[in-house]
Amino acid sequence: MQSLYFTLHFSTTSLVVPLFIGLLLILLSFKVLKWNFFYLHPKDKRLPPGSMGWPYIGETLMLYSQNPNSFFSIRQKRYGDIFKSHILGCPCVMISSPEAAKSVLVSQSHIFKPTYPPSKECLIGPEAIFFHQGPYHSRLKKLVLSSFLPSALKKAVPHIESIVIDTLSTCENKTINTLQEMKKYAFDVAMISAFGNNMELEIEEIKQLYHVLERGYNSMPLDVPGTSFYNAVKARKLLNEKLKNLIQKGRESKEIRGDRGLLGVLLGSEDGKENHLTDSQISDNIIGLIFAAHDTTASVLTWLLKYLHDNHDVLEAVATEQEEIRCRILEANRNLTWEDTRLMTLTSRVIQETLRSASILSFTFREAVEDVEFEGYFIPKGWKVLPLFRNIHHSAALFPQPHKFDPSRFEVAPQANSYMPFGKGAHSCPGNELAKLEMLILLHHLTTTYRWKVMGSNDGIQYGPFPVPKDGLPVTLFPINKT
């Protein structure tokens, strides 16, 4: 997703960029003029340092013409931890200190509301959790979190394990695009967390429509027949109908709600209460959950394979830890359990380090709902505020030798507020335990059964829309001989 989490997408061809900027120019020239006159010269208030770039198009061109991460880190070096910029038609303040990021996301979160482009909001559905604050948000958050409690995750382990075994066996002896395979895996797990394991007819149709939706989400928001965006809007409407059918069935027969993932939880929330969730509140949140769950996890999994491939000692250490667990499981003639995953200490550190190093969510977006005094600076109402997770995760002061892949750094807990791969505060990721569980289960079978060789040139990053290894990391997966 470009992303739901606002990753800027760079997968588009160079042609699209000028077109996009041209559009912005026309649509926003009036607004931008106003910014230049007002905000760039506030009477006696000090804006953060930084360049707003050329009039009209701000620094968008710069951001699009270079690696986004060097865009951010060059500016951090030049201006410090808090600096202003102007991207995608919006004046904004970028933040790279842990304390300031915490202020935006936690202590002053009432002043900084989540903000997304209208095109994204309309494809996901305006009533999804991401777009809200206050009582509606906290009510939804409780429900979503309750579907990811350990008691719920425990039950998901056998289902996830069987998807892992299927996925890996179809890849055996083949050259695969890691990202694509991991997307399929993470998507199937996301569907289980949305609908539970009792797959009905509608689920297959929902899958197809969802893929059309996703393509449009990551493309230009031009609502003209023939464009991916147009098709996505259509698919979104059809999705609503399919989901309405499922919701209707669920409302009629209360017995089948037990093992039905988030859908069951959201349906159940209305029992005995007057303020039940509407059909569109339920469907927007189901779609939102699938969006949030799948590209993110798939991108991190792809980095895991890359880092393990490039760091042989780490791979062997993970394999040893997993081998021990495998032996115990085989001796007892049982399958993997939640309890087994709690013993994967070293593997968990590898996941932590992968989340830090890859920082696939480089930043998130908030918007100031009023004029604010912030860390000695003035931030005008309406400006975007971007906590730059990636800059924080790559700060040499917080993570010595930040470019080294070193899971042992997590043998001691990271400094407060310096590690937030899943965000922080009220909007932090409710799916983080599921995401980690998916990775542990995959790594268990992968490292005890297979080894893999990266094909083609080794390095390079692409944005699709999250940063991932070039070409989605083509690898050949072969079974290891066990003697």
Ligand code: HEM
């Ligand atoms: C490794 C994979 C994942 C990463 C790195 C990740 C990261 C994040 C981050 C940083 C946020 C906060 C965004 C912000 O504050 O603006 C977030 C929110 C969210 N994530 Fe994840 N996530 C991952 C996987 C998942 C999964 C598997 C699910 C669900 C099954 C999920 C569901 C959500 C939801 C619903 C929100 C919105 C919460 C709210 O607005 O209150 N995520 N995620």
Ligand SMILES: *[C@@H]1O[C@H](CO)[C@@H](O)[C@H](O)[C@H]1NC(C)=O
């Ligand atoms: C993959 O190759 C190995 C070794 O050549 C072989 O033992 C195994 O049966 C093959 N697996 C499949 C699914 O073809």
Ligand SMILES: *[C@@H]1O[C@H](CO)[C@@H](O)[C@H](O)[C@H]1NC(C)=O
């Ligand atoms: C383990 O899982 C497989 C399918 O994933 C199942 O067929 C088998 O019965 C399970 N074994 C035990 C001991 O539960």
